[in-house]
Amino acid sequence: LSKDWRKRARERLNNLAIPIGSLGRMLDLAEQLAAIKETLQPSVKKKAIVTMAGDHGVVEEGVSTCPQEVTPQMVYNFVAGGAGINVLAEVAGAEVTVVDMGVAQDFEDLVAQGKILSHKVDYGTGNMVKGPAMTREQAVQSLEAGVNIAAGLVREGVELLGTGDMGIGNTTPSSAIFAAFTGRQVWQVTGRGTGISEQVLEHKIQVIEKALQVNKPDPNDPLDVLAKVGGFEIGGIAGVILGAAYYKVPVVVDGFISTAGALLAQRIAPQAVDYMIAGHCSMEYPHQMMLEELGLSSVLSMNMRLGEGTGAALAMCIIEGAAAVIGKMMTFEECGVARNKSKEYVQ
Amino acid sequence: LSKDWRKRARERLNNLAIPIGSLGRMLDLAEQLAAIKETLQPSVKKKAIVTMAGDHGVVEEGVSTCPQEVTPQMVYNFVAGGAGINVLAEVAGAEVTVVDMGVAQDFEDLVAQGKILSHKVDYGTGNMVKGPAMTREQAVQSLEAGVNIAAGLVREGVELLGTGDMGIGNTTPSSAIFAAFTGRQVWQVTGRGTGISEQVLEHKIQVIEKALQVNKPDPNDPLDVLAKVGGFEIGGIAGVILGAAYYKVPVVVDGFISTAGALLAQRIAPQAVDYMIAGHCSMEYPHQMMLEELGLSSVLSMNMRLGEGTGAALAMCIIEGAAAVIGKMMTFEECGVARNKSKEYVQ
Structure with missing residues (x-):
């Protein structure tokens, strides 16, 4: 898989207007879909x-x-x-x-x-x-x-x-x-x-x-x-x-x-x-x-x-x-929500 | 919840043309939905x-x-x-x-x-x-x-x-x-x-x-x-x-x-x-x-x-x-599949 697309996907996912990492495994799936399809708007509709x-x-x-x-x-x-x-x-x-x-x-x-x-x-x-x-x-x-x-x-x-x-x-x-x-x-x-x-x-x-x-x-x-x-x-x-x-x-x-x-x-x-x-x-x-x-x-x-x-x-x-998480959710910049200071963490 | 509907639901689920219990937690959810809605065809569409x-x-x-x-x-x-x-x-x-x-x-x-x-x-x-x-x-x-x-x-x-x-x-x-x-x-x-x-x-x-x-x-x-x-x-x-x-x-x-x-x-x-x-x-x-x-x-x-x-x-x-499992799947009798001798089990 394209490392470049993985990186671009993770960058977008890290900028979504949520506490970083808080969609857990959904983010990993989103990154994989984006890297496979080489787009930040992967479709899996059909x-x-x-x-x-x-x-x-x-x-x-x-x-x-x-x-x-x-x-x-x-x-x-x-x-x-x-x-x-x-x-x-x-x-x-x-x-x-x-x-x-x-x-x-x-x-x-x-x-x-x-x-x-x-x-x-x-x-x-x-x-x-x-x-x-x-x-x-x-x-x-x-x-x-x-x-x-x-x-x-x-x-x-x-x-x-x-x-x-x-x-x-x-x-x-x-x-x-x-x-x-x-x-x-x-x-x-x-x-x-x-x-x-x-x-x-x-x-x-x-x-x-x-x-x-x-x-x-x-x-x-x-x-x-x-x-x-x-x-x-x-x-x-x-x-x-x-x-x-x-x-x-x-x-x-x-x-x-x-x-x-x-x-x-x-x-x-x-x-x-x-x-x-x-x-x-x-x-x-x-x-x-x-x-x-x-x-x-x-x-x-x-x-x-x-x-x-x-x-x-x-x-x-x-x-x-x-696919919808990466393709349709908004980033902090896009929706004007204040960026918080949360850090990603694992229990 | 109605014990009677739980029982009726479980009976149907146990007769589906699958090894008994093999849809795991889906069967428990199906039973709960049927008992809540008091029907063997519960709808959760809306x-x-x-x-x-x-x-x-x-x-x-x-x-x-x-x-x-x-x-x-x-x-x-x-x-x-x-x-x-x-x-x-x-x-x-x-x-x-x-x-x-x-x-x-x-x-x-x-x-x-x-x-x-x-x-x-x-x-x-x-x-x-x-x-x-x-x-x-x-x-x-x-x-x-x-x-x-x-x-x-x-x-x-x-x-x-x-x-x-x-x-x-x-x-x-x-x-x-x-x-x-x-x-x-x-x-x-x-x-x-x-x-x-x-x-x-x-x-x-x-x-x-x-x-x-x-x-x-x-x-x-x-x-x-x-x-x-x-x-x-x-x-x-x-x-x-x-x-x-x-x-x-x-x-x-x-x-x-x-x-x-x-x-x-x-x-x-x-x-x-x-x-x-x-x-x-x-x-x-x-x-x-x-x-x-x-x-x-x-x-x-x-x-x-x-x-x-x-x-x-x-x-x-x-x-x-x-809901579809209980409402739409067929039983052994309904689809003419030979009943097997499998037993329910837990690992």
Whole structure:
């Protein structure tokens, strides 16, 4: 990001007719938006959430409370408008683009009607306990799909992107990706997903450990990590984030699965982090650790753990507020308020 | 609040097509909104923030970094639309009503043009180090003004209220009110306001201790506390909250000063707490303690400490999201998604 624009933004923010620093994290968001968009009046009015769906061969190991058919059922729910992401995106004024990245079922009807995009890489990944989740070519294909979707939305004028996921079992590859890149112990980075019991959690940890042993993903090769222990929607999300960074559009990263995509994006292009905003901190407990790994601090902390892009959508109103803080508030000079002698401070 | 409506709301929320509990605090907000409005489709579309301004005789003791004339200057800034509350309320879709509760200056022009409401009780409170901040009659008058303003907004169809404040020096009476009601040591409940130095903070603590010694407010008599160590805008805010509760409209409480008003409202009518939503947790460090005293947990935590209603405005989008969660999301039965076996859990 442009250091010059960061400086110009901070100068304006420090001159707003408020005690210095008193809008806290809103000022940091405002500075980031201004630096990304290289203007002191950044607009994030036109918003889009990309919700990527995919299935996971590893569910046959019994790592989720949900049957796999819930993935396509939820795709139909997204189209019907009754899911969390639909109602929260509406409040935020964001359009939702649902993408089939690799659900184990076809949606000819929805694709034909233009209700979802199909970038189907395959009918679900392979079971990573038995071999790689996908081929290296498929990993590239899933990333490229995400980049292209971001490009299309930017071309339509989208000024703020958000990511979301749907895929039964997808906390399992997300934890595997985190462990693969960082060498952390699997039990440290594995949570309870949709709400599995302690016993199933133990089993999930063993499944991930086995997948890492069998596949030996190379932490220095992000494509290898994605191919061996990733997922099509996770690759797609990483692609959306890379596309957002390429086109200089801020991207709100949702929860645990989206952040696994963000981690992939960061390992491919470290400067992509500058374009990311962590929408919320999920209840999936390793999420906080993953955000720290990326150097991100979340906008919201609402004890949510739903995915779909719900945390990203909810944060978009706050981010729009930050754009208004730098773009529309007046400085001491502009509004004729007496400058005070307050100093910035941290508790 | 109606236990029956709470139960009906929770039943629906537990049947939404999501892993049970996975929308976290959004579900608690949704339940509260449904119980307040006694419907499973609560609307909070029409929103208003009441920003109350008042001056404080105690500023002559040197407890703030800002000169007193900043209070009226900021009132003009609110009317010009360049303040934080203007731009954040706009993002939330909330109207801002600015009220002169007792600024040490007249605003004939603004009142005549209908740009602010005048419920001026006096030209600033008395210096509470030398005697009561106001008479008991003035305390009643400030509460009544708030109740009447809430009533007027509810009559206009407002479905979600928010509070805000402007008044140089008003963290001082807010800390005094907190100490007076709870018997906490003054140093425990006194923060740095707009950003005073350690040295001025020491002095501020002594000023509040002296005001409490001189006035001896009776903690069992909320009107006595308001009269002796309060402020006109703080009484007005308490009135807005009482009015909201009376008319069964949820009210978003802003930061430290608004929460001092909320504490007054709770001591007058304990059940008023059921109608309160804490918009954010302020950087003014005793704010968190004050929220705990009320049993409230804040929606946002953005390191803000500006007042004006900015934290309330920012939280309104989230609250609107919660209304949509209960009002618009589909249950498993409604959307035909397979019910999973997940259990609610807390990390």
